[in-house]
Amino acid sequence: VRVIDCHTHPVFMRDGFTRAAAARLVAHGRQLGIERMVVLGDVLAYGRNPNRAQMQAINDQTRELCRWHPGYFIGFCYVNPNLGERAVRAEIDRAAAAGLRGVKLEIDCNARDARLRPVMLTAERLGWPVLQHSWDQTNIRQRRYHSDPADTALLARRFPNVRVIMAHLTGCGFRGVLEVKALDNLVVDTSGGQPEAGLIEHAVEHLGAGRVLHGSDLPIRDPACTIGRILGSAISPGAKEQILRDNAHRLLGLP
Amino acid sequence: MSIPPLIDLNAHLGPWPFAPVPERRAAALQKHLAAHGIRRAFVSHLGTVFRTDPMPDNRRLLVDTAATPALLPVPTINPALANWREQLDAGIADPRVHAVKIFPNYHGYRLGGRRAADLARELIRRHLPLLLQVRLVDDRHRYFGLRVKGVPAADVAAFLQRHADLRIVCLGLQRDELQQVAAKVPCVHADLSFAEWLWLLDAPPVPPAQLFFGSHTPLFVTRAIVDKLTRSGAPATTIATIANKNARRFFGL
Numbered sequence: 001v002r003v004i005d006c007h008t009h010p011v012f013m014r015d016g017f018t019r020a021a022a023a024r025l026v027a028h029g030r031q032l033g034i035e036r037m038v039v040l041g042d043v044l045a046y047g048r049n050p051n052r053a054q055m056q057a058i059n060d061q062t063r064e065l066c067r068w069h070p071g072y073f074i075g076f077c078y079v080n081p082n083l084g085e086r087a088v089r090a091e092i093d094r095a096a097a098a099g100l101r102g103v104k105l106e107i108d109c110n111a112r113d114a115r116l117r118p119v120m121l122t123a124e125r126l127g128w129p130v131l132q133h134s135w136d137q138t139n140i141r142q143r144r145y146h147s148d149p150a151d152t153a154l155l156a157r158r159f160p161n162v163r164v165i166m167a168h169l170t171g172c173g174f175r176g177v178l179e180v181k182a183l184d185n186l187v188v189d190t191s192g193g194q195p196e197a198g199l200i201e202h203a204v205e206h207l208g209a210g211r212v213l214h215g216s217d218l219p220i221r222d223p224a225c226t227i228g229r230i231l232g233s234a235i236s237p238g239a240k241e242q243i244l245r246d247n248a249h250r251l252l253g254l255p
Numbered sequence: 256m257s258i259p260p261l262i263d264l265n266a267h268l269g270p271w272p273f274a275p276v277p278e279r280r281a282a283a284l285q286k287h288l289a290a291h292g293i294r295r296a297f298v299s300h301l302g303t304v305f306r307t308d309p310m311p312d313n314r315r316l317l318v319d320t321a322a323t324p325a326l327l328p329v330p331t332i333n334p335a336l337a338n339w340r341e342q343l344d345a346g347i348a349d350p351r352v353h354a355v356k357i358f359p360n361y362h363g364y365r366l367g368g369r370r371a372a373d374l375a376r377e378l379i380r381r382h383l384p385l386l387l388q389v390r391l392v393d394d395r396h397r398y399f400g401l402r403v404k405g406v407p408a409a410d411v412a413a414f415l416q417r418h419a420d421l422r423i424v425c426l427g428l429q430r431d432e433l434q435q436v437a438a439k440v441p442c443v444h445a446d447l448s449f450a451e452w453l454w455l456l457d458a459p460p461v462p463p464a465q466l467f468f469g470s471h472t473p474l475f476v477t478r479a480i481v482d483k484l485t486r487s488g489a490p491a492t493t494i495a496t497i498a499n500k501n502a503r504r505f506f507g508l
Contacts, residue, residue, distance in 0.1 A: 139395050139396070139397060139399070140395055170393075170396065171396070173396060174274070193393060193396065194451070195476040195480065196474065196476075197276040197277065197474055197475055197476050198274045202275070219452055220451075220452065220453075221452075222452065222453055222455065224485075224487055225482060227482065228478040228480075228481065228483065234277075
């Protein structure tokens with residue numbers, strides 16, 4: 001099995017930022033068939049609304065991980081849209097110069113918010129994908145800052161030239177898949193939550209296998225489990241290959 | 256690496272109303288589990304979760320599994336009902352029954368209540384283990400019309416402390432909840448269906464001797480839970496302990 005994991009946090013809550021820990025993760029990933037990992041940063045290390053220096057520290061760490069394992073880790077730049085247009089544009093440009101290749105949006109600002117506009121325009125200019133954390137807010141009720149699938153759908157609709165990755169299929173649930181069905185510039189990653197049965201099949205039925213990417217959300221989730229979830233779902237072998245590797249390979253423009 | 260045969264403490268027959276999960280008959284479930292290396296499975300009936308009286312679905316479970324020796328039926332007891340002793344007598348009359356199960360949050364009673372205590376005392380008297388199903392789904396993903404959350408970890412810990420002589424396995428505890436319970440009751444036994452973290456078994460919340468494999472089939476993708484244990488990177492002895500040795504010892508299989 002060949003896999004790309006498009007949703008990882010090798011450093012989580014300040015744990016894991018050593019060469020030894022990174023090397024162990026790479027070795028373990030390779031054992032599981034994971035060829036590349038997208039590193040999204042230690043995005044909750046400073047709470048849900050980090051300041052500019054903290055945002056930069058998160059991305060510096062991501063850059064360092066990529067430097068240690070350049071053929072393995074692919075870095076995305078975390079930005080906090082609440083910090084304003086100048087700060088986020090400068091941070092994305094700084095990250096691009098350092099070799100990062102996408103944007104990660106977390107739970108500091110709802111995806112409907114106008115403050116995302118400079119982020120999206122900068123991503124469009126660079127041709128970067130934007131990964132937006134998303135979770136069904138029906139039972140959570142944090143929508144002021146936490147994006148529901150309907151909010152992420154609106155973001156993708158407003159910026160049709162940006163490729164949006166809606167994170168956390170399990171958190172978005174059956175309704176979330178339907179919210180984004182019509183949006184060709186949006187794909188969903190399978191990270192987050194338990195390996196609930198029926199959802200992968202539902203996503204493939206409504207979005208097509210070409211719009212589903214494997215992600216683990218490690219270390220919160222175990223990639224052995226998240227890969228097994230795809231392999232154990234009732235979809236075709238070709239669909240499994242697309243989800244586990246091919247879609248991310250294409251989206252990330254890998255050689 | 257060869258995969259040790261698995262004993263599954265957490266599998267279900269019957270319908271699940273909130274998601275299109277496979278609804279298999281007993282023979283199909285046995286075949287499905289065997290294809291994933293699961294040689295024996297403790298199976299309860301999901302119908303008992305939603306119907307007030309669990310007895311009809313317990314009877315169905317016993318009949319349906321009569322020809323599937325790998326499936327060990329686990330009748331559900333609802334101690335909130337006045338006839339819980341009758342439920343218990345009917346359930347354990349079958350010699351294949353090695354344990355009974357409770358769903359406190361779905362059946363609307365507290366573990367600290369009198370009837371749960373009465374049931375616990377009766378199970379101790381009969382030397383019968385209890386499977387305590389803490390949850391069936393992630394609280395965040397429950398059906399919007401259903402206000403049922405997992406049993407609070409503090410309630411689980413208090414119940415375990417109160418009935419220390421009862422052999423209990425908690426099913427469906429998440430990693431952080433298992434840590435909370437273990438802080439108060441270090442000897443807690445639990446399955447790993449909901450407990451997850453990268454390299455969880457490097458520093459498990461409780462020693463491996465207290466952990467069991469539970470697939471939570473059909474609500475979870477069986478292969479995912481099998482791979483979570485067998486491809487965890489943990490030592491083979493740890494995997495074998497959790498895969499089947501603990502269950503053999505605990506239930507005298």
